[in-house]
Amino acid sequence: MSQDMWATVRPEAARRLLLAAVDSFAELGYHGTSTRHITTGAGMSAGALYVHYRTKADLLFQIALIVHDSVLATLREALDGKEEPPQRVRALMYAFSSWHARHHEAARVIQNEMRALEPEHAARIAAMRRQVRELILAEVSAGAASGHFDVADLPGTARALSSLAIDVCRWYRPEGPRTPDEIGALCAHTALRVVGAER
């Protein structure tokens, strides 16, 4: 899943439509994107979208599911095998922030366009986002409890870490001076200062 987020989308035409939609949603927004623009971007004609997706909003939902699966898998994989809280927070923040650089377009879509989902779909996505937040809070809390960190406000500090990583997708430009890995290292370092674990 973290190798290529979209690899499992089949058939190939459905994947092309989905990738074209991510591009366009990221650039123009959900409402700013016409279904014709998506199909043209995928090299198809107007009607083809509805063979693979029920509605435009359903296409957005499929994107959101894949993206949130990818984020959760990436974070869990990053924590795997790490024992000490500082090491765990470093790995978590490195993975979370570099993911947001690497997938800045998809990330922008899920940050900005989720209100276009139908209510039941929005609820499923909101639940996945809550899992991400709880994962971060658990790490901050564990480090505070073990004495590795110095944190007065646990949820506030977890929110700060989340902000650092998520906001990457807003300002990151591929042509900019930093690689996703460098951003990962910077955010991880910053996060350790925020939790009071500066070495």
Added chain:
Amino acid sequence: MSQDMWATVRPEAARRLLLAAVDSFAELGYHGTSTRHITTGAGMSAGALYVHYRTKADLLFQIALIVHDSVLATLREALDGKEEPPQRVRALMYAFSSWHARHHEAARVIQNEMRALEPEHAARIAAMRRQVRELILAEVSAGAASGHFDVADLPGTARALSSLAIDVCRWYRPEGPRTPDEIGALCAHTALRVVGAER
């Protein structure tokens, strides 16, 4: 300007339209908002918008101008009279982040919808945003130069502070547990850790 951002908008009908637009743009996005929805929200009928604004995009531009003026004025006022770098960064971050809580709707609009501006308007707004970034970078740099801070990557650290404050508008909810002032204090404290000035 920092008292009531919108107070200078005249006549009153133009202000009502503008406020209704901010509400709707924040909730549904620029493209998700119809001009009819705006005029209805302002208690008027469809044609009335065009007496006060040339186009829907021009309305967005007026919002962006007012908002960025307000941010710049707020930040400069916060720095006024503060001498030492830690005090200045604390004041700057308190003001910047609590502004983003207090004006989370307007802030969301300017974070998410600026791509809908016409190119010349977008350029003017981009210049104002650059001023904000440079203001933050200058404070981080000054504190590093004076030895009050311990910062290896100046632009990266300035970006981190910016992320902490801006992201507030994405997660803040008025019914949540924290007041804008509490968020300001939290972000200011976090920022001082980020720059390595923990007392």
Added chain:
DNA sequence: GTCTATACGTAGATAGAC
């Protein structure tokens, strides 16, 4: 300045041929 009515384009989605 505000209203109602309307022009004109484009949107999402479907039908039916291939």
Added chain:
DNA sequence: GTCTATCTACGTATAGAC
């Protein structure tokens, strides 16, 4: 599964009465 053609609704913006 993809195409072209089309239905229907709604969008922005303007015109002209009050």
